[in-house]
Amino acid sequence: MGLLVDGKWHDQWYDTDKTGGKFEREAARFRNWVTSDGSAGADGEGGFPAESGRYHLYVSMACPWAHRTLIFRKLKGLEKHISVSVVHPDMVENGWEFRPESEQHRDHVHGARFLHEVYTRAAPDYSGRVTVPTLWDRQRETIVSNESADIIRMFNSAFDHLDGVRADLDFYPEGLREEIDGVNERVYHTVNNGVYKAGFATAQDKYEQAYGELFDSLDWLEERLTGQRYLTGSQLTEADWRLFTTLIRFDAVYFSHFKCNRQRIADFPVLSDFLKDLYQVPGVAETVDIDQIKRHYYVSQRTINPTQVVPVGPELSFDGPHGRDLLD
Numbered sequence: 001m002g003l004l005v006d007g008k009w010h011d012q013w014y015d016t017d018k019t020g021g022k023f024e025r026e027a028a029r030f031r032n033w034v035t036s037d038g039s040a041g042a043d044g045e046g047g048f049p050a051e052s053g054r055y056h057l058y059v060s061m062a063c064p065w066a067h068r069t070l071i072f073r074k075l076k077g078l079e080k081h082i083s084v085s086v087v088h089p090d091m092v093e094n095g096w097e098f099r100p101e102s103e104q105h106r107d108h109v110h111g112a113r114f115l116h117e118v119y120t121r122a123a124p125d126y127s128g129r130v131t132v133p134t135l136w137d138r139q140r141e142t143i144v145s146n147e148s149a150d151i152i153r154m155f156n157s158a159f160d161h162l163d164g165v166r167a168d169l170d171f172y173p174e175g176l177r178e179e180i181d182g183v184n185e186r187v188y189h190t191v192n193n194g195v196y197k198a199g200f201a202t203a204q205d206k207y208e209q210a211y212g213e214l215f216d217s218l219d220w221l222e223e224r225l226t227g228q229r230y231l232t233g234s235q236l237t238e239a240d241w242r243l244f245t246t247l248i249r250f251d252a253v254y255f256s257h258f259k260c261n262r263q264r265i266a267d268f269p270v271l272s273d274f275l276k277d278l279y280q281v282p283g284v285a286e287t288v289d290i291d292q293i294k295r296h297y298y299v300s301q302r303t304i305n306p307t308q309v310v311p312v313g314p315e316l317s318f319d320g321p322h323g324r325d326l327l328d
C-alpha cells in the first residue's frame with residue numbers, strides 16, 4: 001500500500017491525521033476519454049479513437065470501482081476489442097502487483113511486476129495513488145483514464161460501431177441522465193464510498209457519521225426499489241450497476257471488516273432480491289469472484305485486520321428466485 005511521489009514508490013497507508021480521522025478519497029489523475037472519432041471527451045485531450053485491440057484494461061477482481069468496468073465490458077460485448085489484465089488480490093507494500101509466472105495475474109502488455117511501473121511508463125514523474133481500474137492505450141503508450149465513472153461511460157457508447165458490440169444496450173439513456181446522476185451522487189458518497197469512510201475512519205465520530213449515512217441511504221434504496229424494478233424505473237441503467245458492486249461485497253466484507261453491521265443486505269427483503277436480479281443477468285456472475293474479494297480486503301488492509309486471517313464465511317447465495325421480473 002503506498003503511492004508514487006515524483007515517480008518513486010513510497011510505502012504508506014492513507015493519511016487520516018490531517019482530516020481528524022476522516023477518510024477522503026483522492027481524485028483520479030488521468031482523465032482523458034476514448035471517443036468514437038477521437039475527439040476530446042468531457043475533459044482531457046483528444047486523440048483516443050475507439051479502435052479494436054488498441055486499449056487494455058487493468059483491474060482487480062476485488063475492487064468495486066474496477067468491477068463496474070468489467071461488467072460494462074462484458075455486457076456491451078467488448079471482450080474481443082478490449083483486453084484485460086487482473087492484478088493479484090494482495091495489495092501490500094508495493095501496491096497492486098502482478099504475478100508474472102501466473103496466467104491469471106500477468107501483465108499482458110508490459111510484463112510488469114507492479115502496477116506502479118505502468119503508471120511511470122505513462123508519466124515518469126507521476127505523483128499520486130496507483131489505482132485500478134486503469135485504461136491503457138497501446139498505441140500512444142499512455143494511460144487514458146483511471147476513473148471508473150468515466151470508463152463505464154466510454155464503454156457504454158464509444159465503441160458501438162465495432163463488430164459485435166451491443167449498440168442497442170444503453171445504460172445512460174438521454175432521457176434518464178438527470179435522474180441517474182442524482183441517484184449516483186447520493187449512492188457514491190454514502191454507499192460506494194460510504195462503506196470505505198466507515199471502514200477507514202480512525203475516529204469514532206467519523207465512523208458513526210459514515211455508518212449513519214450509509215444505512216439511511218440503504219433504507220432509502222430499499223423503499224425506492226419497492227414497486228419498481230430498477231433505480232430509475234423499468235430500465236436497467238448505470239445507476240444500478242454502480243450500486244450492485246457495493247451490494248455484492250457487503251455481506252462478505254463491509255458488514256464485518258468495515259463495521260457496517262446494522263444489518264446485512266440479506267436482511268433487506270427488497271435490496272437482496274434486487275441484488276439477485278442483477279447478479280443473474282447473463283455474464284455478470286462471471287465478473288464476481290468472492291474469494292478474491294475477501295482475500296484482498298482482509299489481507300491487504302492490515303491496519304484494520306493485522307492478523308491477515310481471512311474469514312471462511314459467510315455462506316452466500318445470489319441464485320434462486322427473486323420475483324423482480326413481476327414488477328415489469
Ligand SMILES: N[C@@H](CCC(=O)N[C@@H](CS)C(=O)NCC(=O)O)C(=O)O
Nearest residue numbers: 063064065129130131132146147148
Ligand atoms: N476514483 C477511482 C477510485 C479507484 C480506487 O480507489 N481503487 C482502489 C481499489 S478498490 C485502489 O486501486 N486503491 C489503491 C490506492 O488507493 O492506493 C475510480 O473510481 O476509478
